[in-house]
Amino acid sequence: MCGCKQDMAFPDYCARCGGSVVLPPTSHPLPDTTNLPGVWRYAGRLPITPDTAWLSMGEGNSRIVSAAGSADWCGVENLLFKLDHLNPSGSFKDRATAVGMSQAVEQRASAVVCASSGNAAGSTAAYAARAGLPAVVLMPEAVPPGKAAVARAHGAAVLRVRGDYSNAFRTARELASRFGWINLTTTFVNPVAVAGLKSAGYELASQLTDPPDWIVVPVGSGPLVHGIVTAYRELRDAGAVRAVPRILGVQAEGCAPITEAFDSGATEVAPWQHVRTRISAISDPLRGYPADGTYTLRLVRDTGGAMAAVDDVEAGEAVNQLAYREGLLIESGAAASLVAVRTLCGQGTIRADQTVVCMLTGNGVKTLSTEVDPGPVITDTDEAVSRLRSHAALAEGITA
Numbered sequence: 348m349c350g351c352k353q354d355m356a357f358p359d360y361c362a363r364c365g366g367s368v369v370l371p372p373t374s375h376p377l378p379d380t381t382n383l384p385g386v387w388r389y390a391g392r393l394p395i396t397p398d399t400a401w402l403s404m405g406e407g408n409s410r411i412v413s414a415a416g417s418a419d420w421c422g423v424e425n426l427l428f429k430l431d432h433l434n435p436s437g438s439f440k441d442r443a444t445a446v447g448m449s450q451a452v453e454q455r456a457s458a459v460v461c462a463s464s465g466n467a468a469g470s471t472a473a474y475a476a477r478a479g480l481p482a483v484v485l486m487p488e489a490v491p492p493g494k495a496a497v498a499r500a501h502g503a504a505v506l507r508v509r510g511d512y513s514n515a516f517r518t519a520r521e522l523a524s525r526f527g528w529i530n531l532t533t534t535f536v537n538p539v540a541v542a543g544l545k546s547a548g549y550e551l552a553s554q555l556t557d558p559p560d561w562i563v564v565p566v567g568s569g570p571l572v573h574g575i576v577t578a579y580r581e582l583r584d585a586g587a588v589r590a591v592p593r594i595l596g597v598q599a600e601g602c603a604p605i606t607e608a609f610d611s612g613a614t615e616v617a618p619w620q621h622v623r624t625r626i627s628a629i630s631d632p633l634r635g636y637p638a639d640g641t642y643t644l645r646l647v648r649d650t651g652g653a654m655a656a657v658d659d660v661e662a663g664e665a666v667n668q669l670a671y672r673e674g675l676l677i678e679s680g681a682a683a684s685l686v687a688v689r690t691l692c693g694q695g696t697i698r699a700d701q702t703v704v705c706m707l708t709g710n711g712v713k714t715l716s717t718e719v720d721p722g723p724v725i726t727d728t729d730e731a732v733s734r735l736r737s738h739a740a741l742a743e744g745i746t747a
């Protein structure tokens with residue numbers, strides 16, 4: 348990470364060393380922020396100025412619930428979910444977008460741009476609509492159609508870029524620099540936006556009496572890992588928490604550059620060559636910015652944590668587990684966490700008596716297939732009864 352001093356009027360990688368930048372919290376005195384909405388409760392810990400717009404749609408402040416219906420499935424007794432899929436646009440990205448968009452307003456940007464596998468797109472488009480700014484969104488060509496539709500519904504200009512996420516990343520960065528647009532891509536490219544992700548860590552620390560043993564985080568390039576670990580480190584250094592929890596980072600087997608480096612003991616992450624997964628949310632090959640992955644790898648190792656890779660079929664089983672047993676509609680990139688917990692429990696890395704919190708980062712609504720059969724059409728109650736008899740869970744109760 349870059350220690351160079353930066354002018355963040357135009358957030359980007361460091362102009363001198365090319366590294367990603369981490370910004371210190373504001374040094375400006377702020378009014379009491381305790382009752383402010385969303386991430387702005389933590390305004391004093393963000394890199395903002397007195398002129399920052401403080402745009403909020405009520406992001407953050409997500410609840411933690413016990414996951415009794417999945418504890419057995421995973422093999423841990425104390426499993427908790429943080430419901431970040433309930434953010435205003437359906438993902439944790441809103442924590443970053445709220446801060447990044449506020450800075451874009453402050454800078455009087457003519458437009459914002461982002462590359463996105465889907466969730467940052469919806470988030471940027473929604474917050475841009477609220478801020479009255481035009482938004483341009485670049486997505487990989489195989490993006491789930493529902494995710495592109497959400498961004499379009501908010502009026503964003505959506506373009507799919509041939510190839511994988513890294514191609515969209517490059518195009519967004521080039522457009523930002525050519526037209527002076529603020530880049531809200533949720534890798535490490537915009538350190539103002541990234542700082543908003545610390546709110547997840549502050550919340551976890553205030554919601555749990557003790558730091559959990561593990562926090563499970565789906566990982567593309569890793570800004571959410573950075574946010575949670577940085578928040579816990581700040582709180583530990585201030586004596587407010589006892590320890591920084593171990594991070595279990597989760598990637599898709601078909602695009603797992605950070606997990607591969609973790610498993611091989613490498614100190615640097617290499618870009619992933621051929622993406623082969625449908626778990627699109629966490630599929631970032633890091634081509635052109637592998638140092639972001641190296642930074643995340645170090646963070647995970649520093650916590651004493653681990654990385655895991657999950658295959659598409661298992662992630663699909665976890666989606667069903669959450670939908671059928673927990674009543675939670677979660678997309679595969681976030682549900683994959685459960686598989687990782689189960690695997691590491693099986694290997695003895697996570698002990699059954701440890702406390703594990705899974706970050707449920709993305710809502711499943713946007714990835715529901717538009718091709719799905721909406722169910723049979725019936726004309727009367729008799730036909731309803733005969734149809735329901737074939738439904739396994741109801742058959743026994745329908746006798747007549």
Ligand SMILES: Cc1ncc(COP(=O)(O)O)c(C=O)c1O
Nearest residue numbers: 566567568569570571628708709
């Ligand atoms: C649902 C979901 N989870 C996790 C991630 C990965 O987060 P990060 O960018 O912090 O690596 C993404 C990124 O798009 C996502 O959409």
